[in-house]
Amino acid sequence: xxxxxxxxxxxxxxxxxxxxxxxxxxxxxxxxxxxxxxxxxxxxxxxxxxxxxxxxxxxxxxxxxxxxxxxxxxxxxxxxxxxxxxxxxxxxxxxxxxxxxxxxxxxxxxx
Amino acid sequence: xxxxxxxxxxxxxxxxxxxxxxxxxxxxxxxxxxxxxxxxxxxxxxxxxxxxxxxxxxxxxxxxxxxxxxxxxxxxxxxxxxxxxxxxxxxxxxxxxxxxxxxxxxxxxxxxx
Numbered sequence: 688x689x690x691x692x693x694x695x696x697x698x699x700x701x702x703x704x705x706x707x708x709x710x711x712x713x714x715x716x717x718x719x720x721x722x723x724x725x726x727x728x729x730x731x732x733x734x735x736x737x738x739x740x741x742x743x744x745x746x747x748x749x750x751x752x753x754x755x756x757x758x759x760x761x762x763x764x765x766x767x768x769x770x771x772x773x774x775x776x777x778x779x780x781x782x783x784x785x786x787x788x789x790x791x792x793x794x795x796x797x798x
Numbered sequence: 799x800x801x802x803x804x805x806x807x808x809x810x811x812x813x814x815x816x817x818x819x820x821x822x823x824x825x826x827x828x829x830x831x832x833x834x835x836x837x838x839x840x841x842x843x844x845x846x847x848x849x850x851x852x853x854x855x856x857x858x859x860x861x862x863x864x865x866x867x868x869x870x871x872x873x874x875x876x877x878x879x880x881x882x883x884x885x886x887x888x889x890x891x892x893x894x895x896x897x898x899x900x901x902x903x904x905x906x907x908x909x910x911x
Contacts, residue, residue, distance in 0.1 A: 720900070728904055730889070775841070779897060783854065784896045786843070786900060788833070790839060
């Protein structure tokens with residue numbers, strides 16, 4: 688069983704601040720997806736990273752896939768209340784078509 | 799709306815009844831995945847289906863749970879003789895190819911009373 692850890696589990700910060708959340712494992716993955724989930728809704732796909740060292744930007748969000756493809760980070764600059772939600776990383780289980788979901792980082796942005 | 803559709807959004811069943819959850823994938827997607835999410839927990843994979851075939855059901859409980867994805871119509875997750883522990887949010891996702899990006903529906907929240 689591959690272990691996946693997301694940190695921090697909870698984060699409450701002021702509007703305008705920056706933050707980084709992490710997704711770590713001891714396993715190598717072929718790709719990794721980041722999702723955001725709001726209460727009562729399904730996860731919404733934000734990005735997919737495939738290549739070790741890859742960096743992708745989506746407006747104020749910057750996603751990085753570790754060189755060894757075992758970890759990933761999500762950096763948000765100047766957070767806004769609309770960024771509030773549960774951020775989930777989901778690496779693809781090697782050798783299968785399954786994605787493994789972490790328990791996520793629950794972000795609350797204070798206005 | 800070309801997104802993944804799930805219905806019903808909310809379902810209440812008494813212990814011992816059957817629950818049927820439906821999922822219509824995005825247009826052009828023939829791969830469907832079902833997940834279960836308990837409060838404060840991550841999404842747990844249940845089953846992966848292609849049209850008329852179950853590809854991977856390693857996450858499905860051995861009893862009472864079944865899934866299908868017929869040639870025509872939505873994918874169905876069926877839970878027989880529900881128990882309180884089945885209360886959860888059930889999500890389906892679809893993709894155009896095996897292992898490709900998965901797009902999720904809004905989920906069905908099952909409450910067993």
